[in-house]
Amino acid sequence: MKFTRRDVLQTGAGLAAGAVGSKLLGAGGAFAQDSLSFKPEEGASLRVLRWRRFVEGDEVQWLANTKKFTEATGVEVRIDNESWEDVRPKAAVAANVGDGPDIIVGWFDDPHQYPDKLVDLTDLAGYLGNKYGGWYPVAERYATRDGRWIGLPLGAAGACMVYRQSWVQEAGFEEFPRDYQEVLKCAQALKKNNRPMGMALGNAVGDGNGWVHTILWGFGGKMVDDNNEVVLNSDETVAALEYVKELYENFVPGTLSWLDSNNNKAFLAGEISATNNGISVYYAAKMSDDAAMKELAKDIYHVNMPIGPVGKPTELHLFTQAMLFNYSKYPNAAKEYLRFMWEREQYEPWQQAAIGYITQPLAAYEQNPIWTEDPKHTPYRDCVKNMLWNGYSGDLGYASAVAMADYIVVNMFAEACAGDRSPKEAAERAAKRAERYYRV
Amino acid sequence: MVAETRPLSGATAYRRSLWSRLMSDRNFLGFWFMVPAAAILLLFLAWPLILGVWLSMTDTTIGRAGQFIGLENFAWLSDDSVFWLSVFNTFLYTVVASILKFLLGLWLALLLNQHLPFKALLRAIVLLPWIVPTVLSAIAFWWLYDSQFSILSWILVEAGIIDTYIDFLGDMDNARASVIAANTWRGIPFVAITLLAGLQTISPSLHEAATIDGANSWQRFRYVTLPLLTPIIAVVMTFSVLFTFTDFQLIYVLTRGGPLNATHLMATLSFQRAIPGGQLGEGAAIAVAMIPFLLSAILFSYFGLQRRRWQQGGKD
Numbered sequence: 001m002k003f004t005r006r007d008v009l010q011t012g013a014g015l016a017a018g019a020v021g022s023k024l025l026g027a028g029g030a031f032a033q034d035s036l037s038f039k040p041e042e043g044a045s046l047r048v049l050r051w052r053r054f055v056e057g058d059e060v061q062w063l064a065n066t067k068k069f070t071e072a073t074g075v076e077v078r079i080d081n082e083s084w085e086d087v088r089p090k091a092a093v094a095a096n097v098g099d100g101p102d103i104i105v106g107w108f109d110d111p112h113q114y115p116d117k118l119v120d121l122t123d124l125a126g127y128l129g130n131k132y133g134g135w136y137p138v139a140e141r142y143a144t145r146d147g148r149w150i151g152l153p154l155g156a157a158g159a160c161m162v163y164r165q166s167w168v169q170e171a172g173f174e175e176f177p178r179d180y181q182e183v184l185k186c187a188q189a190l191k192k193n194n195r196p197m198g199m200a201l202g203n204a205v206g207d208g209n210g211w212v213h214t215i216l217w218g219f220g221g222k223m224v225d226d227n228n229e230v231v232l233n234s235d236e237t238v239a240a241l242e243y244v245k246e247l248y249e250n251f252v253p254g255t256l257s258w259l260d261s262n263n264n265k266a267f268l269a270g271e272i273s274a275t276n277n278g279i280s281v282y283y284a285a286k287m288s289d290d291a292a293m294k295e296l297a298k299d300i301y302h303v304n305m306p307i308g309p310v311g312k313p314t315e316l317h318l319f320t321q322a323m324l325f326n327y328s329k330y331p332n333a334a335k336e337y338l339r340f341m342w343e344r345e346q347y348e349p350w351q352q353a354a355i356g357y358i359t360q361p362l363a364a365y366e367q368n369p370i371w372t373e374d375p376k377h378t379p380y381r382d383c384v385k386n387m388l389w390n391g392y393s394g395d396l397g398y399a400s401a402v403a404m405a406d407y408i409v410v411n412m413f414a415e416a417c418a419g420d421r422s423p424k425e426a427a428e429r430a431a432k433r434a435e436r437y438y439r440v
Numbered sequence: 441m442v443a444e445t446r447p448l449s450g451a452t453a454y455r456r457s458l459w460s461r462l463m464s465d466r467n468f469l470g471f472w473f474m475v476p477a478a479a480i481l482l483l484f485l486a487w488p489l490i491l492g493v494w495l496s497m498t499d500t501t502i503g504r505a506g507q508f509i510g511l512e513n514f515a516w517l518s519d520d521s522v523f524w525l526s527v528f529n530t531f532l533y534t535v536v537a538s539i540l541k542f543l544l545g546l547w548l549a550l551l552l553n554q555h556l557p558f559k560a561l562l563r564a565i566v567l568l569p570w571i572v573p574t575v576l577s578a579i580a581f582w583w584l585y586d587s588q589f590s591i592l593s594w595i596l597v598e599a600g601i602i603d604t605y606i607d608f609l610g611d612m613d614n615a616r617a618s619v620i621a622a623n624t625w626r627g628i629p630f631v632a633i634t635l636l637a638g639l640q641t642i643s644p645s646l647h648e649a650a651t652i653d654g655a656n657s658w659q660r661f662r663y664v665t666l667p668l669l670t671p672i673i674a675v676v677m678t679f680s681v682l683f684t685f686t687d688f689q690l691i692y693v694l695t696r697g698g699p700l701n702a703t704h705l706m707a708t709l710s711f712q713r714a715i716p717g718g719q720l721g722e723g724a725a726i727a728v729a730m731i732p733f734l735l736s737a738i739l740f741s742y743f744g745l746q747r748r749r750w751q752q753g754g755k756d
Contacts, residue, residue: 202609257610265589405712406712420612420700436519
């Protein structure tokens, strides 16, 4: 690397943390400061690759913030967008060939696939965490490796249970329940009223993985333990499978084929009464010009994902974080850009413009008015706080990435639901598949 | 000024004649004329293929150069039920879709070869499925097969033929049939138009002669049309099999390989493992595992084309 942190820390207090590789997080005092800046290199310009917006305001505000940065620093920033699932391969290619955008806003465990290709962001993350109420533990887990920050969490496209209040009340529940057994009863009552719920069981990256992991972990099942030993074939897993099988019988038909967008379509068309989704369904209805849709929006409510026998939230959401590649010629400009974009003055308006689609990784942003201006937004505020990580409770890395990409857990649940295999057999098969990737 | 023309020295004369001899040497020139094409082929076809085979014998992952591990990837795959399911799916998909495309395409070609009104227009329309970008037609099929909004189901329900919507993509067998149907729809025009071109090269006098000899229409088809069409059939079906075997977009849009991997083809599984999963070595191994099958399809066609007797309906 061409620079040392000594060159980049501009504040006096920060100099204490100058030595590369020092345990900055524990340093405490070194970051008890509320200003930090990096001096952009002469003539610096940046390229940023991020996922294409899910809601329009996100991109508009991101660009506006970027423009502010350019005005303040003179550093030109080019923003490229790629469909969210294409960012991962692009980032991988950039890491492999050692050339490409300076910053890539990627997904899940991307930084753990090429940690040595990334610039250490420990100083920046330490500063932001200190200033904004600390990172949620799961955000730190996602972004750090061996005590070093290799990513800068942006947040998660959180999912909650989205439901039709009037139909749930018709079924005898004040609101959509959060206890697994109550959820099952609610699903049965909804089905009886011919208002079934539905959640994706096809190879749906976000919606499929999200809810089945929540239930698997909620029963205490998991793919691997803390030492990355595969422990998927367990009584807890079988219990989760049996539960979902029963739940599935009360779903709308066809959910085994559902990809990420099916539940949105079905919900807005009034085909289902409840599903797991981001805030987009509500907004699509609320912002629609169609009077019937606006009416529907009034009946849409949200509640956090149910909590299982383990007694604590076990959610999984699409987690996104920025990576700064060490081939970048302008690492200081890039760090300054990241710092600028993550500061409250930029982050909160952006979060508002994105209508709460992205839940913050920093606790202080819980105070963002976006979460309370419409009470229906509030559940989404806690998504990152409530989530566990991909490959819980093992390490993030190659194995967790490929096990998720291979839909091992989704397939396991789908097999049990389709009735092709008993829950026990499905768990055995899935464990065998997982072992292939968690071999040494 | 006195112009002086010096006689050519012996060496110069020899050089010149060597140069001019080279310039008129067919082998020498032929070699150099072929070099650009060969370079392009090597660079853009052979080299990536070699690289792919090499990759399949390493444990490369995204972001990390791999070590050579010999055939370990293949050994691991041989123990992977999802891989074998994808092999089965690929064969089922290729065999059924190719047969359907051939039969329906041939039928369509024979129909279009008749004297029909608006012949040119009809032929243009037939080509449409082939022209539309695969992703677009796949999205159209995705709506047709939707579990809640399928117009096919809607029509059948409205007509009182069925009570509940068909679960096109949620049931393993239905999903397989659905993707095969979509692929067939897309592939028929290629077969039909190519075979139509073949049909039009068959001289009408042969049919007339056969008619005079008392052959009925089936006999004319069996003993005149089919043998003359065989070379074209060999080529078109080779291409058709190759396209089908390596299909990716249709599956990726419709099912992502689901439900329960029932529609995962080797190509889609290879992508899933290599790119979203990051296991480049293993993904390459799945892709390389397709090569023997593709090669045998090509060899079949190659030798088929070489055998004129076989083409003309005779025995070897």
